[in-house]
Amino acid sequence: MLAIDGSFLDFKQLDLLAMRQTAIHRLDPRAKVLTTLLFIICVVSFGRYEISAMLPFLIYPMVLMTVGDLPGGYLLRKILIVIPFALVIGIFNPVFDRQVIMQLGPFEIWGGWISCMSILMRAILTTSVALILVAVTGFPATCEALEKLGMPKVFTVQLLFLYRYIFVLTDESVRTSRARQLRTFGRRGLGIRQFGSMIGHLLLRTWNRAERIHMAMLARGFSGEFHTTHRQSRFGREEIVFMGGWITFFALFRVYNAPQLLGRLFTGTMP
Amino acid sequence: MHMADALVSPAVGGTLWAASATMIAYCSSRVRKNLDERKVPLMGALGAFVFAAQMINFTIPATGSSGHLGGGLLLAILLGPHAAFLTIASVLMVQALFFADGGLLALGCNTINLGAFPAFIAYPLIYKNLVGRKTCQSRMVMAGIIAAVVGLQLGSLGVVLQTVVSGVSALPFNTFLLLMQPIHLAIGVVEGVVTVLIVSFIYRARPEVLESVLQDKPPAELPVRPLLAVLLVSALLIGGGLSWFASDSPDGLEWSIAKITGSGELPETDHKGHKQLAAIQEKTALLPGYSLPAETRDGHDPTPTTSEERFGTSLAGIVGGTLTLAFCLLIGIFLKKRAHSHRIQASR
Helix, strand or coil: CCCHHHHHHHHHHHHHHCCCCCHHHHCCHHHHHHHHHHHHHHHHCCCCCCCHHHHHHHHHHHHHHHHCCCCHHHHHHHHHHHHHHHHHHHCCHHHHCCCEEEEECCEEEEHHHHHHHHHHHHHHHHHHHHHHHHHHHCHHHHHHHHHHCCCCHHHHHHHHHHHHHHHHHHHHHHHHHHHHHHCCCCCCCCCHHHHHHHHHHHHHHHHHHHHHHHHHHHHCCCCCCCCCCCCCCCCCHHHHHHHHHHHHHHHHHHHCCHHHHHHHHHHHHCC | CCCCHHHCCHHHHHHHHHHHHHHHHHHHHHHHHHCCCCHHHHHHHHHHHHHHHCCCCEECCCCCCEECCCCHHHHHHHHCHHHHHHHHHHHHHHHHHHHCCCCCCCHHHHHHHHHHHHHHHHHHHHHHHHHCCCCCHHHHHHHHHHHHHHHHHHHHHHHHHHHHHHCCCCCCHHHHHHHHHHHHHHHHHHHHHHHHHHHHHHHHHCHHHHHHHHCCCCCCCCCHHHHHHHHHHHHHHHHHCHHHHCCCCCCHHHHHHHHHHCCCCCCCCCCHHHHHHHHHHHHHCCCHHHCCCHHHCCCCCCCCCHHHHHHHHHHHHHHHHHHHHHHHHHHHHHHHHHHHHHHHHHHC
């Protein structure tokens, strides 16, 4: 698991990025969510030995990053942290798949290496797009979009409560963890009984807090749903252009392997 | 243990996405109908709690390595199955969106692996049955460990199946299984111990938190007997009657083997173990090939007539159906007896 302070700060950073005002940020969240999901389905539907065909798909995250004014280094760091988990499985491919598929001059390349690179490519594409979605949409707007697309209201309310409480509870968690660290004198943690007691206290405080907050909300007229649409959300011309354009792009590059065509064009015309 | 999008195929991801979306819809309607409104903010708070608790590590006593709480079983104990499933699903969604921990398409897989198995199998079928009404320490510890182990084993089995069926990774099923299951056995034991530690702490400090869930009345009794009768009759009809129309053409597996190797079945190996097992199977099979064995009759007519062949297949269908139903009934009776004996013990 990530170090507690670092991951908490990351969390807030992503949330802050979502509050910027760019052309992408102003789009209706439904368009962004649907386009991202379609992107993932397209990428994941490639055969296991495809690498070059997936390269044009890098354009979508790059365009969103540049138009959405997102910090490239920050996103790259987050992607690099998560990639190893997919690679741990992918690295077994060369072990089990030794069929020679490609030949580069004197080098014979096993199918296993190709499929491992393919897994890496997929991991980069899918994780970057998931992070970018939150960075240009924001979590409440994403929940709103999903609700309009059919998610049950109870689940939406649950997600929004979770979102609000996470900041409070991770604050407490950081303080508790630091207090424990300061009392450990070099060993790691204070043992499992202490952990149980720490978490138990955190749980009791959470429980009490939830009851108090719910009473306070009821006293202020909470009736079971959050009214967060302070912005008119409409599915207008820009959204249709955005979605239509990208879907055409995905379909085109899913069917035609552009890098290969390009390569053949170049090597064909070379003397 | 979160599945990544990079290892999943659209078919697997899409199917499980649809399945978990259906379950979320069902649980949402259950929560809205049955439970008081106080529970939804509590679900959000506990979800955030699990999130926060996962960030605090503890050292595992014997090994010196560190672990963190999973939380599925704990949520099921505190909230009940349906609310816990929603909470776990929401935590996984936040993890997928904010930390890219688990893919967006693989969210369905992860919800089933880490949510459905602890909330709908480990908790109600194992933990609740083992603990019953008494909350004595030793019983809780045992129940917690077994429930956590089973939940995590099912979850990791889910990961293995989804990865292998997707076909992106080249890991064969057996190797992957051997890698995942032992690790998650150890993790399950630790998870069970930690969960029970927290639950017993809560029980000492504020027992009413647990009481409200223990008092949960089971759903209204389904009319079991008519249901069983209908199932039995349908099994007999299907096994007995419809099996006459069972196709003689090769099934999907035989067809693909024929295409690959050129013969209907795989060639016999010289391996001694295989031969011994094959011999045992030949001796014990009462109805080889789903019809009556030709040797048991007079022997002068090797090809059975149509009506006799049909009888053999029907017999196989009926026998198979009855055996399966009997097996299911046995499991049901066994579980019911356990719950019954617990109730008797508790009321003494």
